[in-house]
Amino acid sequence: MNDYYSDEIYDKVSFTSQEFSKTDFDSCTFKNCDFSELHINGSEFLECEFIDCNLSNARVKGSSFKENRFENTKLVGIKFYEVDAFLFKVDFIKCNLDFSSFYQMTMENFRFFDCILEGVDFTETNLSGTHFDNCNLKDAIFDATNLENVDFSSAENFIIDLEKNQLKGATFSKSNVGNLLAKYKINII
DSSP states (O other), X not given: OOSEEESOEEESOBOTTOOEESOEEESOEEESOBOTTOBEESXXXXXXXXXXXXXXXXXXXXXXXXXXXXXXXXXXXXXXXXXXXXXXXXXXXXXXXXXXXXTTOBOTTOEEESOBOTTOBOTTOBOTTOEEEXXXXXXXXXXXXXXXXXXXXXXXXXXXXXXXXXXXXXXXXTTTGGGGGGGGTOOOO
C-alpha cells in the first residue's frame, strides 16, 4: 500500500492479505471491510470511521488511532495497549470487543455505547469519566482500575471489587449496584 490516504471511502474491501506498515489514513471511511488477523504496524488513523467492519485479532502495535469512530464493528481480541497512546481517542458504538485488552491505558472520558465487552481486560487502566451505556461487561477484568466518575448506570453483568479499584463518584443504578457485592456471596432482595 502507499504511504498516505486522505478522504477515501473503502467499501467491502478485504485487507487481510495485506500489511499496513507506516501507512497513514486521514478522514477515511471503511464500510464492511475485513481487517481480521491483519498486521497494522506503525500506521496512523486520524478521524476515520469504521462501520460494519471486522478487525478481530488484528495486530495494532505502534499504530495510532486519533479521533476515530467504530460502529457495529468486531474488535475481538485486540491488544489496544500496544497502540501509540499519544492522543488515543475512539468512540465505540454497537461494537463487539470481547477478549480485548486495555491493560494500563489512559482512557479518560471514553464512551462505549451498546457494546459487548465480555472478558475485556481493564487491569490498571484509567477509565475516569468513562461511560458504559447499555454495555455487557460479563467477565470484564477490573483490577487496580481507576473507575472514578465512571457511569455504569445502564451497564450489566459486571463484577467490580470495591477493595481493589478506585470508585469515587462512579454511578450505578439500583438494579446493578448488587454487582459490587458479588464477591461477598450475599443475597440481595
